[in-house]
Amino acid sequence: MTVGPTVRRRLRRLAARTPSILQCSVAAAVAWIVAKDLLGHPAPFFAPVAVVVCIGVSMGRRVRRMLEMVVGVSLGVGVGDLLVAWIGSGPWQIALVVALAMACAVLLDSGPVIALQAGSSAVLVATLLPPSGSGGTARMLDALVGGVVGIAAVGLFPIDPLALAHRHGRVVLNELAEALEGAAEAIAAADLPLAADSLEKARGSHRAVEQLASALQTGREIALLSPLRWRSRSRLARYQAAAAPIDLALRNTRVMLRRTLAALRDREPMPGALPERLHSLAEVVRLLRDELAEGVEPVRARRAALAVADGVRASGEEAAGFSTRVVTAQLRSITVDLLMATGTDRETATAALPPVTA
Template sequence: MIAALARARAGLMLASQSGLAAGLAWFVAHDLLGRPVPFFAPIAAVITLGSSVGQRLRRTSELVIGVAVGIGIGDGIILLIGTGPVQIGIIVLLAVLIATAAGGGAPLIVQSASSAVLVATLTMTTGQPWTRFLDALVGGGIGLAVMSILLPLNPLTVVSRAADPALRAFSGGLHDAAEGLAAHDPAKVQAALDRLRAAEGTFDAFRSAITAARENVAFAPARWRSRGALAQYVEGAAQLTYSLRNVRVLIRRAQTALNDEEPIPGVLPVSVRHLGDAVDLLRQEWDRGVEPLAARERALRAVAESGKAYREGVGYSGGVVVAQVRTAVADLLRATGVEYAEATRQVRAAIGWSGRPHGTRKRQRPRRT
């Protein structure tokens, strides 16, 4: 029940936008433009608002083009061979083929086919074919006006809701990997890797939300004040993606180290756990809109702990794990707003290499057997 209420609350703004846009689209098309039954206007308005975030302008254009293609094909076929089930099948077949050949996305293809069906089945009852094209223009325009001017979404809320599951999955995968390393359990480490692979979808949603938020801020004057607060997410998302990729390499090598029965110093899982803590702290500090100082501190602690693993002794794959911790932390620091050169300097200082040339590290002494 609580989860259902939370989902309903999350969808309240979109529902409000859709209801307002549908009503306005009907009013404009029916009352102002004199269309007797402008059913396509509210449909187009709702489709515009329901399009994938960050692509509404493109989707609206494809919607209108799709309607035009479908209407044109439908009219041509009806003029040549009349109406009937065979004609409807031919109309839809041609509409989909032409839209696909034109390189259109799913909205263009679907709207081409559906508009062709409407022309083939409702031409005698809905007036001239061009009126449906007018409906699409009215509905799409109303939808864009509602989402950008009349009732724009709060971009920070959209991005924060998208970032939360992505960062939770990221930190959770790291914590699971740390537990697997500490327990010398390759299966648990594999489960952590699977969890992070599954998190790719949440990161895709996070990036799409950022695109949508930037679009919203650009076109919605009421949201211009959100530009500064949104910058943390916008500038950090790409670096987090890089960090996620490095962490996946880290976990694969950790599993290899366990399978090869390499020595696993106790500080190595501690380092990975600190890295997971840093990601979770970043999630919390971004959500509060504060500078992520705690995330930076915990990330650098992860590097410091990983450096101790060299002194305690690691095998080949263990050394790769340490190297990937450093790289992932550098990416994470950049996600918090630290410049590249400064992030590199801080990582080297934390691991104790600040006085050494880049690309070198202290050679390990051969272990006695």
């Protein structure tokens, strides 16, 4: 039986998330054991719930957000337990419990997450799980236990921040290489539909860039907090240094594709060496992708980018049409961006190209 691309994509997503899922499930069981056997709580429902909230959020968000969720759950459960045990459960009691839980959360922190989590946890206590006996703070303690276990699991058995960076970095760099290849092929064949299609695909790359930024933020926090991942900080630093120039290269590539479309539509003559240089830039991107994944300094990518710059310097070609001049100018900008992504400073990268003539 043939597996379609959608199924394969979903299986890859599951494989990528499997370590976090296993981490979450084991930590939930540990939190239950701690709350039930060590603290003596008969049904510590909120301990594993807090673990799931904590680790589930840490899969792709900041540590601060994780802490906000845990505090929100604990606060909502505590306020709900205390008030419902005193005033009972009903429509006006629910309104009062939610209002007070959210107000307390706002007093503690200005973020919206902690208030929303406190309100939803208070609703759960006031409706489905009202206190059965003395009420009090027992279930609030369960939630705190779950949060502590979840945070400990993230710190002691963290996901691999480098694998996270590789996964999202590969997507961004592949999209950049494909956009450059699409521009090269469209120019070589004077193919207007291909240029339009490449531009449309490149316009969707901003989502991949945002996901890479989020992955690097998460990876940086994991590498800072977890002793097991301290050694990955230097390799993550290369990704972090390359991320902004790669984003600029994608933006400049989108501009170039828009002007490529205009130049082809207006039948402007384009330099014959332009497709070859764009293919070379796509190869620079692929080399950068591979060297970042290998954890080495991107020397090969830098040399390849300098070779493109040397070709531009040696050719001395000047474009005639307005759109074509923009295309060649963007090629220069993309080359500078990629040199910076390999660790070259802006001044050196700019000096590698010939000065712009008026």
